[in-house]
Amino acid sequence: MDSKSIKEKKYCNTCERDKNVTDFYVSGSKFDADGRFGVCKPCLKKNIDYSNMQTVKDALLQMNRPFIASIWESAIEEATLKRQDTFGLYIKTIQLKKFKDLTWNDSVLTEDIQEQGTNNQINISSEYDIGELKDKYGYGYPDDEYILFENKYQQLKSSFQLLTTMHEEYFREFCVNKVKETLAKSSGDLKGAKEWAAMVKDVAEAGKLKPSQMSKADLSGGLDGFGQLARIVEENHEIMGLLPSFIEQPKDKVDVTLWCYINYVRDIKGLPSCEYKEIYDFYDKRKMDYESQMSDLNKDESGHG
Numbered sequence: 001m002d003s004k005s006i007k008e009k010k011y012c013n014t015c016e017r018d019k020n021v022t023d024f025y026v027s028g029s030k031f032d033a034d035g036r037f038g039v040c041k042p043c044l045k046k047n048i049d050y051s052n053m054q055t056v057k058d059a060l061l062q063m064n065r066p067f068i069a070s071i072w073e074s075a076i077e078e079a080t081l082k083r084q085d086t087f088g089l090y091i092k093t094i095q096l097k098k099f100k101d102l103t104w105n106d107s108v109l110t111e112d113i114q115e116q117g118t119n120n121q122i123n124i125s126s127e128y129d130i131g132e133l134k135d136k137y138g139y140g141y142p143d144d145e146y147i148l149f150e151n152k153y154q155q156l157k158s159s160f161q162l163l164t165t166m167h168e169e170y171f172r173e174f175c176v177n178k179v180k181e182t183l184a185k186s187s188g189d190l191k192g193a194k195e196w197a198a199m200v201k202d203v204a205e206a207g208k209l210k211p212s213q214m215s216k217a218d219l220s221g222g223l224d225g226f227g228q229l230a231r232i233v234e235e236n237h238e239i240m241g242l243l244p245s246f247i248e249q250p251k252d253k254v255d256v257t258l259w260c261y262i263n264y265v266r267d268i269k270g271l272p273s274c275e276y277k278e279i280y281d282f283y284d285k286r287k288m289d290y291e292s293q294m295s296d297l298n299k300d301e302s303g304h305g
Contacts, residue, residue, distance in 0.1 A: 008020070008021040009021065010023075010024055010034065010036055010040075012024075012038070012039060012040040012043060013038045013039055014039045014040070014043035014044075015040065015042075015043050017040075019040050021034075021036055023040045023041055023042075024036040024037050024038075024039075024040055024041065025037045025041060025044070025063060025091050026091070026095055027063045027064065027065075028063060028064035028065050028102075028103050028104075029062065029063060029064040030064075037062070037063050041088070044059055044087075045085065045087060047059065048087055050086060050183070050188070051183075051189065053142060053144050056072075056087065057107075059087070060104060060107075061104050064103050064104050065091070065094055065102070065103070065104065066094065066099070066102040066103060066104060066105075066106040066107045066108075067104075067107040067108075068094070068099075068102075068106075068107065068108055069108070069144055069147045069148065069151075070147075070151060071090060071093050071094060071099075072086075072090055072144075073148050073151055074093070075087075075089040075090035075093060076182050076183065076185075077182065080182060080185050130143050130146055133146040133147070133149065133150055134146060136150075136172065137149050137150075137172060137175075137176055138176075141176075145179065145180075145183070148179045148183075149172075149175050149176050149179055152175040152178055152179050153171070153172065153175045156171075156175065157171075166207070167207060167208075167209075169207075170203055170204075170206060170207025170208075170209060171207060171209060173203045173207075174200060174203045174204055174207065174209055177196050177199045177200040177203055178196075178200050180196045181193050181196035181197050181200055184196055249276055250276055255276070258279070259276055259279060262274060262279065
């Protein structure tokens with residue numbers, strides 16, 4: 001028999017059986033000389049309880065692989081859609097080239113992951129303040145979940161019109177319930193998932209967050225014209241510090257009439273016609289003279305006071 005047809009075997013320290021090497025996760029521990037964790041996948045998963053995130057972290061710690069909350073959340077969502085195991089999908093992701101050199105010491109509770117340099121090094125920094133998130137979503141949840149709440153909040157925020165503080169309150173509760181529903185599904189707690197889903201629905205209806213409940217005015221923020229749209233945009237994001245002022249041409253009929261009259265007088269006196277910008281320059285000079293006089297007057301009054 002061709003030796004290549006014989007699958008490589010590895011001994012599991014838990015079930016004490018020889019298994020195919022592919023039945024073991026890739027490990028970052030220096031104690032796993034062959035690069036594979038000493039406990040097979042089925043045995044490892046028996047000790048993981050998705051309702052207790054500490055069991056997930058303990059497994060990753062033994063494997064010397066990082067726990068990254070944003071990747072874990074993505075694995076939960078993917079597992080729910082594909083009906084696959086969350087832990088397996090998570091390990092598959094962190095085995096990608098840009099994560100493969102990360103160890104348990106690189107574990108973080110944020111989604112801020114950026115590549116630096118040309119050697120695929122990863123810079124992971126803390127983006128969220130857990131204390132602030134507790135004030136925002138309420139106390140009593142595990143720290144990991146606060147990150148998931150905020151990730152969901154930022155992900156969906158642009159899809160809703162949060163016009164009042166009550167809308168904001170309902171939306172925060174919606175994000176909390178939605179994350180809890182996903183976590184319950186991933187852990188196999190179908191009863192709990194159903195209860196959280198009901199709460200998601202109730203909050204969405206109470207806060208008028210469901211798209212089917214939104215009127216045309218809700219979706220547009222109450223805008224029914226381009227002028228109102230421009231005003232709202234300007235209020236939230238300054239387009240320009242000062243609107244342009246026409247200094248070389250008349251602004252209205254009054255300016256045109258005045259311009260014509262001035263040139264009529266100049267023509268009578270045998271003077272050449274002026275351009276409108278000359279009139280505007282005259283306005284500016286008179287304005288500066290007036291401001292200077294008022295400034296001197298205010299100084300005199302303050303001095304005598």
